[in-house]
Amino acid sequence: MLVSCWSPKGGSGTTVVSVILALLSARSSAAGAVLADLTGDVPAALGVAEPGGPGLVDWLGATTDVGDDALSRLEVDVGRGLRLLPQGGRDGGALVGMGGGVGRADRLAAVLAADSRPVLADCGNADRAPGRELASGATLSLAVLRPCYLALRRALAAPLRPTGVVLVTEPGRALQSRDVEDVLGVPVWAEVPLDPAVARAVDAGLLAARLPRPAERALDRALTAVGR
Numbered sequence: 001m002l003v004s005c006w007s008p009k010g011g012s013g014t015t016v017v018s019v020i021l022a023l024l025s026a027r028s029s030a031a032g033a034v035l036a037d038l039t040g041d042v043p044a045a046l047g048v049a050e051p052g053g054p055g056l057v058d059w060l061g062a063t064t065d066v067g068d069d070a071l072s073r074l075e076v077d078v079g080r081g082l083r084l085l086p087q088g089g090r091d092g093g094a095l096v097g098m099g100g101g102v103g104r105a106d107r108l109a110a111v112l113a114a115d116s117r118p119v120l121a122d123c124g125n126a127d128r129a130p131g132r133e134l135a136s137g138a139t140l141s142l143a144v145l146r147p148c149y150l151a152l153r154r155a156l157a158a159p160l161r162p163t164g165v166v167l168v169t170e171p172g173r174a175l176q177s178r179d180v181e182d183v184l185g186v187p188v189w190a191e192v193p194l195d196p197a198v199a200r201a202v203d204a205g206l207l208a209a210r211l212p213r214p215a216e217r218a219l220d221r222a223l224t225a226v227g228r
Contacts, residue, residue, distance in 0.1 A: 002113040003226075004138035005166070006123040006131060007145065008154035013168045014144040015041045016198060016207070018122035020219050022082055023208055025118040028223070032081035034117055038131040039124040040087040047205025048084075051076045055088015060104050060130055068111045080208060083117075105130035109137025126158040135160055140226055142166050142189060147175040152183055164189035166222065190222035 003025075005018040018035065019042060026033035035042060036056060043050050055074055059066055075083040108130070112119045121138065123131030135141050143162035145151050147169060155162075165188045167177055177188040197212040 001140065001226075002109065002115075002119045002121065002138045003140045003142065004121045004123045004131075004135035005142050005144055006126050006135045006160065006162075007143060007151075008126045008158040009145075009148075009151045010125060012144045012146055012151065013192075013198075014124060015039060015045050015122050016202060016215075017142075017144050017166050017168075017192065017219065018042070018120055019045045019207060020211060020215055021223065022120040023080060023211065024216065024220050024223055025120060026081035029081070029118055031117045032083060034075065034083045034085060034112070034115060034119045035078075036085040036112060036119060036121040036134070037087045038134065039122050042084060042122055043078075043086065045202055046078055046084070046208050047202075048078050051084070051086040051088070053086075053088065055086035056108070057087055057089030059088075060108065061089070062104075068107070071108075071111060078208075082208075105133035106137055109134050113137070113139055126154075126160050132159060140164070143184075144168065145180065146170060146194075147173040147177075147180065149175065152180060155184055162186055164222075164226075166190045166192060166219070168192050168194055170194045189225060190218045192218045 005014050007014040022033050022035035074085055078084045121134055123135040126132055141163045143155055144166045164186050167188050169191050181188055193214045195212050195214055201207040201210050
């Protein structure tokens with residue numbers, strides 16, 4: 001199964017949600033799990049060193065025929081049963097931002113979806129390629145949203161239609177999960193409370209070692225609902 005996480009609006013917590021889902025998947029799978037990073041933020045969120053070799057951007061942007069098996073050689077072991085497919089590319093952010101590799105993104109989605117291990121993908125902003133194409137080819141496409149009118153408007157206008165929503169809830173917001181479901185026409189798979197403990201764990205490089213319990217419980221229920 002390939003599960004993509006993306007957001008129509010920056011700052012929603014997509015990378016953190018992707019990392020926690022990947023860690024939970026790796027914990028429950030005997031074969032471990034894979035986390036594909038199309039934003040470049042995953043190593044920092046995991047508290048690991050930035051991989052120095054090639055990555056997804058290089059595979060996507062290859063001008064020569066690069067086989068599907070090359071993807072497995074790009075994987076980096078980041079512990080706890082989790083393998084990272086790094087963004088790669090010295091100018092990777094620019095390539096992704098300009099839509100580099102769009103022609104191979106469909107193939108990337110097919111290869112990752114066929115993997116025997118659970119694969120999570122941090123696809124970032126829905127407006128950017130090739131994350132947009134990878135998200136659209138995923139088995140399960142999750143939009144990560146705040147209960148914010150502006151975010152909901154962006155989600156409704158996004159070029160992707162999600163399978164479900166991970167809602168990062170905040171105290172005092174007027175919008176509730178039912179409102180999100182009514183507007184987007186898809187279920188809210190999980191409600192993750194906005195928790196300062198998550199930010200502190202990321203800042204300290206300890207997110208993988210100390211998953212904040214509220215986020216862990218909410219996202220573990222989401223994985224159970226979709227059959228992991």
